[in-house]
Amino acid sequence: xxxxxxxxxxxxxxxxxxxxxxxxxxxxxxxxxxxxxxxxxxxxxxxxxxxxxxxxxxxxxxxxxxxxxxxxxxxxxxxxxxxxxxxxxxxxxxxxxxxxxxxxxxxxxxxxxxxxxxxxxxxxxxxxxxxxxxxxxxxxxxxxxxxxxxxxxxxxxxxxxxxxxxxxxxxxxxxxxxxxxxxxxxxxxxxxxxxxxxxxxxxxxxxxxxxxxxxxxxxxxxxxxxxxxxxxxxxxxxxxxxxxxxxxxxxxxxxxxxxxxxxxxxxxxxxxxxxxxxxxxxxxxxxxxxxxxxxxxxxxxxxxxxxxxxxxxxxxxxxxxxxxxxxxxxxxxxxxxxxxxxxxxxxxxxxxxxxxxxxxxxxxxxxxxxxxxxxxxxxxxxxxxxxxxxxxxxxxxxxxxx
Amino acid sequence: xxxxxxxxxxxxxxxxxxxxxxxxxxxxxxxxxxxxxxxxxxxxxxxxxxxxxxxxxxxxxxxxxxxxxxxxxxxxxxxxxxxxxxxxxxxxxxxxxxxxxxxxxxxxxxxxxxxxxxxxxxxxxxxxxxxxxxxxxxxxxxxxxxxxxxxxxxxxxxxxxxxxxxxxxxxxxxxxxxxxxxxxxxxxxxxxxxxxxxxxxxxxxxxxxxxxxxxxxxxxxxxxxxxxxxxxxxxxxxxxxxxxxxxxxxxxxxxxxxxxxxxxxxxxxxxxxxxxxxxxxxxxxxxxxxxxxxxxxxxxxxxxxxxxxxxxxxxxxxxxxxxxxxxxxxxxxxxxxxxxxxxxxxxxxxxxxxxxxxxxxxxxxxxxxxxxxxxxxxxxxxxxxxxxxxxxxxxxxxxxxxxxxxxxxxxxxxxxxxxxxxxxxxxxxxxxxxxxx
Numbered sequence: 017x018x019x020x021x022x023x024x025x026x027x028x029x030x031x032x033x034x035x036x037x038x039x040x041x042x043x044x045x046x047x048x049x050x051x052x053x054x055x056x057x058x059x060x061x062x063x064x065x066x067x068x069x070x071x072x073x074x075x076x077x078x079x080x081x082x083x084x085x086x087x088x089x090x091x092x093x094x095x096x097x098x099x100x101x102x103x104x105x106x107x108x109x110x111x112x113x114x115x116x117x118x119x120x121x122x123x124x125x126x127x128x129x130x131x132x133x134x135x136x137x138x139x140x141x142x143x144x145x146x147x148x149x150x151x152x153x154x155x156x157x158x159x160x161x162x163x164x165x166x167x168x169x170x171x172x173x174x175x176x177x178x179x180x181x182x183x184x185x186x187x188x189x190x191x192x193x194x195x196x197x198x199x200x201x202x203x204x205x206x207x208x209x210x211x212x213x214x215x216x217x218x219x220x221x222x223x224x225x226x227x228x229x230x231x232x233x234x235x236x237x238x239x240x241x242x243x244x245x246x247x248x249x250x251x252x253x254x255x256x257x258x259x260x261x262x263x264x265x266x267x268x269x270x271x272x273x274x275x276x277x278x279x280x281x282x283x284x285x286x287x288x289x290x291x292x293x294x295x296x297x298x299x300x301x302x303x304x305x306x307x308x309x310x311x312x313x314x315x316x317x318x319x320x321x322x323x324x325x326x327x328x329x330x331x332x333x334x335x336x337x338x339x340x341x342x343x344x345x346x347x348x349x350x351x352x353x354x355x356x357x358x359x360x361x362x363x364x365x366x367x368x369x370x371x372x373x374x375x376x377x378x379x380x381x382x383x384x385x386x387x388x389x390x391x392x393x394x395x396x397x398x399x400x401x402x403x404x405x406x407x408x409x410x411x412x413x414x415x416x417x418x
Numbered sequence: 419x420x421x422x423x424x425x426x427x428x429x430x431x432x433x434x435x436x437x438x439x440x441x442x443x444x445x446x447x448x449x450x451x452x453x454x455x456x457x458x459x460x461x462x463x464x465x466x467x468x469x470x471x472x473x474x475x476x477x478x479x480x481x482x483x484x485x486x487x488x489x490x491x492x493x494x495x496x497x498x499x500x501x502x503x504x505x506x507x508x509x510x511x512x513x514x515x516x517x518x519x520x521x522x523x524x525x526x527x528x529x530x531x532x533x534x535x536x537x538x539x540x541x542x543x544x545x546x547x548x549x550x551x552x553x554x555x556x557x558x559x560x561x562x563x564x565x566x567x568x569x570x571x572x573x574x575x576x577x578x579x580x581x582x583x584x585x586x587x588x589x590x591x592x593x594x595x596x597x598x599x600x601x602x603x604x605x606x607x608x609x610x611x612x613x614x615x616x617x618x619x620x621x622x623x624x625x626x627x628x629x630x631x632x633x634x635x636x637x638x639x640x641x642x643x644x645x646x647x648x649x650x651x652x653x654x655x656x657x658x659x660x661x662x663x664x665x666x667x668x669x670x671x672x673x674x675x676x677x678x679x680x681x682x683x684x685x686x687x688x689x690x691x692x693x694x695x696x697x698x699x700x701x702x703x704x705x706x707x708x709x710x711x712x713x714x715x716x717x718x719x720x721x722x723x724x725x726x727x728x729x730x731x732x733x734x735x736x737x738x739x740x741x742x743x744x745x746x747x748x749x750x751x752x753x754x755x756x757x758x759x760x761x762x763x764x765x766x767x768x769x770x771x772x773x774x775x776x777x778x779x780x781x782x783x784x785x786x787x788x789x790x791x792x793x794x795x796x797x798x799x800x801x802x803x804x805x806x807x808x809x810x811x812x813x814x815x816x817x818x819x820x821x822x823x824x825x826x827x828x829x830x831x832x833x834x835x836x837x838x839x840x841x842x843x844x845x846x847x848x849x850x851x852x853x854x855x
Contacts, residue, residue, distance in 0.1 A: 188628050256695055278828065362683075364626075366832070381509055385854070
C-alpha cells in the first residue's frame with residue numbers, strides 16, 4: 017500500500033478548518049517534538065511538511081489543533097502557552113508579562129501538588145496500596161533472606177542469599193524450567209491470542225444480527241469464572257469420556273492424552289486460556305477497528321489493493337497501538353496465570369505445566385518452603401516488571417511510528 | 419527550599435505510613451482476638467475442630483456423633499471447621515497457627531504432625547491426658563497404634579479416620595470374560611490384560627503431581643511393600659532406587675504397555691469403573707460410599723482385599739489422626755481430650771465405620787457393627803489389614819518425596835522413561851527434601 021494512497025484518503029476526509037488551526041499555539045520548543053509525533057500542519061520547513069503529511073494520514077487525533085492531554089498535564093507551561101492571550105501577544109516569543117504569569121501558574125500548581133491536603137485526599141488509596149501491595153512486597157523481600165518457619169517465625173533462620181542461589185539447583189522443578197514453561201505459555205497465548213482475536217474482530221466488525229450474537233458468544237467465556245470453566249475443560253480433555261477425543265475419534269484422527277500427556281498438557285491449557293481470554297481482546301480490536309479511517313481502505317481498494325494487501329498495509333498499521341496494548345496485557349496476565357494450572361494440571365504431568373506462578377504457590381503454600389517461595393516470587397516480580405517496561409518502551413515506539 | 423519541601427514530603431509520608439501501619443495493626447489485632455473459643459461466663463467451653471468431612475455420609479456421621487457428644491456434655495460446645503480437602507486443610511491449619519488463631523484440635527497426617535511438633539505448635543498427648551499410655555491405647559489395632567508416635571518416641575496423635583487400600587471391581591465384567599478376582603499381583607496383571615480392550619481399560623489411577631501425590635503413588639508404595647521393600651527407611655531416608663521399587667514401577671509400566679492401565683485425574687478409576695469402561699479401582703475403604711454412588715446400581719460393586727505379592731500381603735494405612743494445638747487453654751484441652759476419647763470409644767467407632775466406610779480403630783467396636791459386617795464382608799479383610807498395614811515414617815519431607823514418586827510414575831507410564839532412571843531422579847529430589855528438613 018502506498019503512502020500516496022494514504023495521504024489522498026485522509027486529505028479528502030479531514031475538515032480544513034481543523035487542520036489549519038493551532039499553528040500559532042505551538043511554541044518554538046514544542047514544534048520539533050510535535051513534528052516528530054506527527055507535525056504541526058502548516059508549519060514551515062521540511063519537518064513540518066513531512067509531519068503534516070503524516071498528520072493527515074492519521075486523521076485529526078494527532079498533530080492537529082487538539083493538544084495531547086497527557087502532554088498538557090505533564091507540561092503545564094506548554095499547556096498554558098496555547099491560550100488565546102498568548103496568541104494575541106506573540107505567537108513565537110511570549111512577553112515577560114506572559115512568562116511571569118506562566119511561572120506564577122506553575123508555582124500554584126506545584127503548591128497544590130505539594131500541599132498536605134493533597135496527601136490527605138490520596139491517603140485512602142495510598143493506605144490500601146501500602147497495606148495490600150507495598151507492605152507485603154517488602155515483607156516478601158525480607159522473608160526471602162531467611163529459612164522461614166511459617167508456623168513459628170521466631171524459629172526462622174537468616175541465610176542471606178542462599179534462597180536465591182538455590183533457584184537454579186532446585187529439582188521440583190528448577191527456576192529455569194518454570195521460566196521456560198511460563199515463556200511457552202506466554203508465547204502461545206500472546207501469539208495465538210493476538211492472531212485469533214484480530215481475525216475474529218475482523219470477521220465480527222461486519223455487523224448484522226448473527227455477528228452481534230457471535231460477539232456475545234465469544235465474549236461470554238471471559239465473564240465466566242476460571243475456576244469453574246477450567247474444571248469443565250478438564251472433562252472435555254478427559255481421554256476416556258471427553259468431548260475433544262470424541263470429536264477426534266469421529267474424524268478418525270489420533271487422540272492425544274491431553275492433560276495426561278507431558279507433551280500435550282501445556283497446549284491443552286493454552287487452548288482453554290485462549291477460549292477464556294480471547295473475548296476480551298476481540299473487544300479491544302473491535303474498538304480499534306471502529307475508530308480507524310474507513311476512507312483509507314476505500315482508497316486502497318480503488319487503487320486495486322487485494323483484501324490481504326488492504327489488511328496488511330492499511331488496516332493493521334492503524335491497529336498497531338491496540339495490538340501493542342493487547343500484547344502487553346496478554347503477556348502480563350499470562351505470566352501471572354495460575355488458576356487454570358491449579359485446576360487443570362497442578363503443574364504436571366512431569367512438571368510440564370509448572371510455570372513460575374505455580375512454582376511459587378507450590379513452594380510457598382504446599383511445601384511451605386516460604387523463604388524459597390518468597391525468593392521465587394521476587395524474581396517473578398522483577399521479570400514481569402522488566403518485561404512490562406520493555407514492552408511499554410516498544411509500544412511507545414510503535415505508537416509513535418503509527 | 420528544595421530540601422525543606424522534600425523534608426516536609428518525607429514527614430508527611432512517614433506520618434501517613436505510620437498511621438496506616440497502626441490502623442492495620444489494630445485491624446489485625448481485632449481479627450485475631452475474636453473466635454479463639456474458650457470458656458464463657460456460664461462455664462461452657464468451646465472447642466474448634468478443623469476437619470475435612472465435607473460431604474456425603476462422612477459429614478452427616480461426624481455431625482451426628484458430635485451432636486450426641488454435646489448432648490452428653492452440655493458444658494462443651496464443638497465447633498466443626500470443615501475444609502474441602504486435605505491440601506486445603508493443611509494450608510488452613512498452617513495459616514491459622516501462623517496467625518495465632520489455631521483451632522483446638524485438627525486432623526493431621528503424621529508427617530504434618532512432625533512438622534508441627536518441630537515448630538512447637540502442638541502438644542504431646544501426655545501433656546493433656548495425664549499419661550503417656552491412656553486407657554484406650556492398648557485396644558487399638560497394632561498398625562493404628564504405631565502411627566501415633568513421632569520419632570522422639572512420644573505419643574503425639576490420637577486416631578480418627580483410618581482406612582486401608584482395597585480393590586473395587588465389577589465382578590459381572592470379569593465373569594463375562596470368564597475371569598475371577600486375582601489373589602496375587604502377577605495374576606492381576608494377567609486378568610487386567612484380558613479384561614482390557616473394546617473401550618475397557620482394566621484400571622485407571624491418579625498418580626497425583628509433585629505438589630500432591632495421589633492414589634496411584636500409594637499403590638506404587640503398596641506394590642513396593644508387596645515385593646518386600648519399603649519406600650522409606652525408618653529414619654525417613656528414601657529408598658526409591660531399591661530393586662523392589664524399580665520392579666514395582668516396572669509392573670505399572672507393563673500394565674500400561676498391555677493396555678490395562680491409564681493415568682488420569684479426579685478419581686479416574688471410580689469414573690471408569692462406574693461407566694463400565696474399567697474393571698478395577700484401587701482406592702481406600704473410605705471410598706466405599708463414593709464408589710457406590712458413582713455406580714448407582716448399574717451393577718453389583720465388588721470390594722476386595724488387595725492381591726498379595728512375593729513378600730505376602732501388603733497394605734498401607736491411610737487416613738489421618740487428631741492432634742491438640744498448643745494454643746488451646748487448659749479448659750479447652752480438657753474438653754477436647756474428652757471429645758477425642760469419645761470418638762474412639764467402641765460404640766462411636768461402630769457408628770463411624772458403618773456410616774463412613776472408614777475402619778474401626780479398635781476390635782472392640784466389631785460386636786457393635788455385626789449387622790454392617792455381615793452386609794459388607796470385605797470389612798473383615800480390611801480390618802485384619804490394620805494389623806499389618808504400614809505407615810510411612812513421620813518426617814516433614816515425606817510428602818514432597820512422594821510427590822517425586824508421582825512424577826516418576828508419569829515419566830515412566832506416560833513418557834516411557836526407564837523405571838530405574840526415573841526413580842533415580844525421584845531419589846535425588848527426595849534426598850534434597852530430606853537434607854532441607
